[in-house]
Amino acid sequence: METVLIDEKAIAEALSGVNGPDGRTPLTRSGAIAGLTQRDGKVYLSILVDPAGAAKAEPMRQAAEGALRAVAGVASAIVTLTSERAPGAPAPRGHSHAPAAANSAPRPRVPESVAGVRHIMAVASGKGGVGKSTVAANLAIAMAQEGWRVGLLDADVFGPSAPRLFGLTEKPKVEQSFLVPLLAHGVKVISIGLMIEEEAPVVWRGPMVMSAVTQLLREVAWGELDCLVVDMPPGTGDVQLTLAQSAPLAGAIIVSTPQDLALIDARRGIAMFDKVKIPVLGIIENMSYFICPHCQGRSDIFAHGGARHEAEKRGVAFLGEVPLDMEIRESSDSGSPVAAASPDGAHARIFRAIARNVIGQLDAPVQRAAPKILIG
Amino acid sequence: MSEPAPDKKAEPWPTQLRLTDEGRLLTVTFDSGEVLALASRKLRLATPSAEAKRLSPAEREAQIGDRPVRITEIEPVGNYAIRPTFDDGHSTGIFTWAYLAELGRSGK
Numbered sequence: 001m002e003t004v005l006i007d008e009k010a011i012a013e014a015l016s017g018v019n020g021p022d023g024r025t026p027l028t029r030s031g032a033i034a035g036l037t038q039r040d041g042k043v044y045l046s047i048l049v050d051p052a053g054a055a056k057a058e059p060m061r062q063a064a065e066g067a068l069r070a071v072a073g074v075a076s077a078i079v080t081l082t083s084e085r086a087p088g089a090p091a092p093r094g095h096s097h098a099p100a101a102a103n104s105a106p107r108p109r110v111p112e113s114v115a116g117v118r119h120i121m122a123v124a125s126g127k128g129g130v131g132k133s134t135v136a137a138n139l140a141i142a143m144a145q146e147g148w149r150v151g152l153l154d155a156d157v158f159g160p161s162a163p164r165l166f167g168l169t170e171k172p173k174v175e176q177s178f179l180v181p182l183l184a185h186g187v188k189v190i191s192i193g194l195m196i197e198e199e200a201p202v203v204w205r206g207p208m209v210m211s212a213v214t215q216l217l218r219e220v221a222w223g224e225l226d227c228l229v230v231d232m233p234p235g236t237g238d239v240q241l242t243l244a245q246s247a248p249l250a251g252a253i254i255v256s257t258p259q260d261l262a263l264i265d266a267r268r269g270i271a272m273f274d275k276v277k278i279p280v281l282g283i284i285e286n287m288s289y290f291i292c293p294h295c296q297g298r299s300d301i302f303a304h305g306g307a308r309h310e311a312e313k314r315g316v317a318f319l320g321e322v323p324l325d326m327e328i329r330e331s332s333d334s335g336s337p338v339a340a341a342s343p344d345g346a347h348a349r350i351f352r353a354i355a356r357n358v359i360g361q362l363d364a365p366v367q368r369a370a371p372k373i374l375i376g
Numbered sequence: 377m378s379e380p381a382p383d384k385k386a387e388p389w390p391t392q393l394r395l396t397d398e399g400r401l402l403t404v405t406f407d408s409g410e411v412l413a414l415a416s417r418k419l420r421l422a423t424p425s426a427e428a429k430r431l432s433p434a435e436r437e438a439q440i441g442d443r444p445v446r447i448t449e450i451e452p453v454g455n456y457a458i459r460p461t462f463d464d465g466h467s468t469g470i471f472t473w474a475y476l477a478e479l480g481r482s483g484k
Contacts, residue, residue: 035464039438046464078439082465245454245470277387277456277473370455371390371405 006038006073014067021049034082041075043068046082057081116224119250119362126265128234131286132255133161134332136231141339142355144186148226151188153216156233157209158202160193167335178221185340190220210242217247236272244276248370250362251281258285258306270314281361282317283307287324320354388477399446404476412480417445420462422479423469
């Protein structure tokens with residue numbers, strides 16, 4: 001196949017002029033060459049380095065590339081650093097936070113912190129302002145009232161509302177490099193809002209947001225939970241995708257108001273979850289109707305029934321209607337959501353019914369779980 | 377109470393992924409009963425990573441050489457895919473269930 005064969009002796013000679021990973025021994029005698037191939041004037045070399053010293057090895061990598069390019073007949077050279085051990089070498093077992101390629105024994109990886117969590121469920125909306133966080137908080141409380149051990153992760157980095165909704169002001173403690181969630185209304189809560197001042201803006205670029213969200217997911221001592229409710233930021237962007245990729249989500253709930261404008265975005269939300277194979281457990285219609293406290297007359301401010309129609313059209317469950325109501329708004333703002341403040345009231349009953357539905361779905365054996373990964 | 381959308385049953389869905397032969401072979405069992413064996417080398421050559429998209433099949437082969445390829449680690453990606461780390465350090469390819477099924481069925 002190789003039409004142009006570069007003289008291997010010339011390559012070896014060139015590489016002997018480059019010092020290996022220890023900085024003294026020439027590469028060719030360092031035993032660090034893990035692979036050397038060539039094809040049509042292109043040379044590929046991989047050099048074995050200690051993963052801890054990968055940054056320091058960069059000058060060596062560049063020197064090797066330069067040396068190879070200078071060899072007659074070499075059109076291009078690509079030198080890569082690898083921390084893989086040669087086959088047959090003993091495989092040291094590090095702890096699970098070691099860099100990906102540091103251990104050569106194949107193994108699957110699951111974030112430690114959610115290891116004790118049975119189900120992770122996202123509460124999402126295509127659009128902001130539909131009351132997603134209020135619904136997520138009430139639903140989490142209602143699920144806890146049903147006897148489940150529930151956690152709430154407020155992943156809405158730019159507009160964290162869990163601290164206000166749950167009336168939390170103290171900062172979470174750190175134990176053995178894990179954040180300890182705060183307990184309120186029977187729910188373990190963690191939010192970026194607990195770490196920053198309420199008025200302080202979060203002025204972050206995408207990568208920072210994503211690493212913050214990943215940290216909130218992985219570095220929190222959730223302990224044993226039946227369900228971790230993730231209050232997603234509105235929209236279908238980076239953070240949503242990161243969450244969908246980094247956590248084995250059992251399902252998602254979409255919150256929407258009944259008007260067309262919100263439903264268009266709810267549809268996008270459903271489409272996104274379809275794409276990453278996360279089952280949509282159902283749609284909740286929030287601000288579904290308004291009962292006038294003075295005349296008891298009913299107004300469908302944002303029209304009515306739109307979410308139910310959408311659910312039917314998409315073949316997903318319709319979970320319930322939550323009215324636009326002063327009590328829900330006031331109790332949410334005061335740090336004691338309606339499901340906790342008046343657990344026997346009409347509104348709390350709506351959330352309890354939704355909670356029972358969701359619990360039933362999560363526990364149903366028809367759930368398509370991610371496959372087991374077995375090594376060996 | 378709730379029924380999943382009708383067309384989802386047709387999609388390939390693995391129940392088990394097993395890595396054997398010191399990481400050289402990945403065997404995928406689907407809920408349909410189908411079992412597909414994929415050599416790690418084949419997966420490495422077919423990586424859907426954007427990094428590799430610019431390389432021609434010949435360039436990919438050249439990059440890897442003739443040696444057998446091993447998978448050193450498999451990270452689950454949500455519910456829908458895996459991200460294997462290969463022994464040459466490559467780890468940016470996300471293999472969805474559908475892609476694994478396609479690769480497994482394409483023979484060779």
